[in-house]
Amino acid sequence: MAEVERRRVDVxxxxxxxxxxxxxxxxxxxxxxxxxRLVDTKLSLVKVExxxxxxxxxxxxxxxxxxxxxxxxxxxxxxxxxxxxISNLFASGAATTAERFTPTSYGFGFxxxxxxxxxxxxxxxxxxKNRLAAYNPVPTTTLDEIRKDKQWLKNEI
Numbered sequence: 178m179a180e181v182e183r184r185r186v187d188v189x190x191x192x193x194x195x196x197x198x199x200x201x202x203x204x205x206x207x208x209x210x211x212x213x214r215l216v217d218t219k220l221s222l223v224k225v226e227x228x229x230x231x232x233x234x235x236x237x238x239x240x241x242x243x244x245x246x247x248x249x250x251x252x253x254x255x256x257x258x259x260x261x262x263i264s265n266l267f268a269s270g271a272a273t274t275a276e277r278f279t280p281t282s283y284g285f286g287f288x289x290x291x292x293x294x295x296x297x298x299x300x301x302x303x304x305x306k307n308r309l310a311a312y313n314p315v316p317t318t319t320l321d322e323i324r325k326d327k328q329w330l331k332n333e334i
Contacts, residue, residue, distance in 0.1 A: 215326065219319060219322065219323060219326075222316070222319045223316050226316035226317075226318060226319055227316065230314045233312060234309070234312075234314075237305050237308055237309050238305075238309075240301065240305045241302055241305040241309070243301065244297075244298045244300075244301025244302040244304075244305060245298065246298070247294055247297055247298035247301065248294065248297075248298025248299055248301075248302060249298070250294050250298070251290075251291045251292070251295035251298055252291070252294075252295060253291070254287050254288075254290050254291030254294060255287075255288065255291035255292065256291075257287045258284050258285075258287035258288035259288075261281075261287060262281070262284040262288075
């Protein structure tokens with residue numbers, strides 16, 4: 178009787194590896210599907226991060242262009258002011274001090290306005306340059322996720 182019970186116990190043990198061998202292709206198929214889904218997820222994450230980086234550079238590039246344009250206007254106004262001052266130096270002494278709007282007053286007006294534009298434009302350009310220089314375009318979130326996946330795989334194997 179004891180031998181019959183042992184044989185009954187041995188029979189399921191022998192048939193179990195055969196059942197597992199039949200499930201092996203299904204398990205490998207699921208593993209492949211899971212790996213593909215993981216890769217697709219990581220690629221989607223990289224795409225999102227690259228889009229964010231592109232929008233960051235586009236936005237800050239636009240601000241830099243605006244700052245450069247403002248500085249260019251200031252530069253033009255400073256040149257006009259210099260032109261007025263030079264013309265005032267060569268002007269004849271016919272103008273009286275009682276006149277309200279002399280070339281000197283125009284020159285000072287253009288000079289002050291030009292300096293303000295140059296300063297504002299320069300500040301904008303420097304701020305955007307520093308912001309772009311400090312920005313790290315590496316997709317850090319994706320790299321962190323890949324490192325976590327790598328560590329998880331090492332722990333599982």
